[in-house]
Amino acid sequence: MRFKNSIKTIGLAALIAMTGLAQASERTLRIGIEAAYPPFAYKTPDNKLVGFDYDIGQALCAKINATCQWIEIEFDGLIPSLKVRKIDAAISSVSITEERLKSVDFTTSYYRLPAKLVTRKDSGINTVPGDLAGKRIGVQRASNFERYAMEKFEPAGAQIIKYGSQNEVFLDLVAGRLDASLAGSIVIDEGLLKSPNGEVYHMLDQNFTDEHYFGTGAGIAVRKNDPLAGELNKALAEMKSDGTYDQIRKKYFAYDISESN
Secondary structure, three states: OHHHHHHHHHHHHHHHHHHHHHHHHOEEEEEEEOOOEOOOEEEOOOOOEEOHHHHHHHHHHHHOOEEEEEEEOOHHHHHHHHHOOOOOEEEEEEEOOHHHHOOOEEOOOOEOOOEEEEEEOOOOOOOOOOOOOOOEEEEEOOOHHHHHHHHHHHHHOOEEEEEOOHHHHHHHHHOOOOOEEEEEHHHHHHHHHOOOOHHHEEEOOOOEOOHHHHOOOEEEEEOOOOOHHHHHHHHHHHHHHOOHHHHHHHHHOOOOOOOOO
8 A cells, every 4th residue: 555655656746747847848938019000910999919910929939839928019119128138029020121130130031011102192292202392201210111211201301200100100191290101011001091081092103122221021029149039930931831821921911921022
């Protein structure tokens, strides 16, 4: 009887030890995201976080056996939060640019889309930057759109107005306080053109794709020399090869966005 009890005790101890190892192997990945950039990240009426970036992050966490802890941060605070270790990664449509690569590392690109200028159809803005003199152009603060507008549109006579989110830009554009906005093509389409007010607006044909400003696509930002980048790159590659990426993409877009120009 004492021998059997000893076996039971040893077996219980082994089970506890194995459970402890399993728990120890689990980890939480703190991910920064701006939840005001539909269809990439936004809130449902019941305050649930959804969107393409969110789904990509959830799938990546599953691939690397981690739990996503989503931390909502305004776009201009994402990289500073990463550098002070408030978050471990930023999955929020952050373009991979030379300037950002000076302070953080990135995974490979997981999507790429052109920037566009949106304006009222009767605004008189047809040629850029020729028609921008005296016009008020709204951009999201700390974005590549802001940098491009400041260096290319402002010298042409435009006034550049900066906002905390692209949603705020659209609100002021509809209210008549702006003449145009420079932003991502899909965000313009989803956030403005498909809205009840969208029929009086259009995007100019011109694509803005200068890699010096707009980079080589959106990537996942991590701290410098963090091996997490390698883990996420491997997971991204697996998602693309096993169909997970395309399944997520089809929820939001009817066409390939992985390398659009």
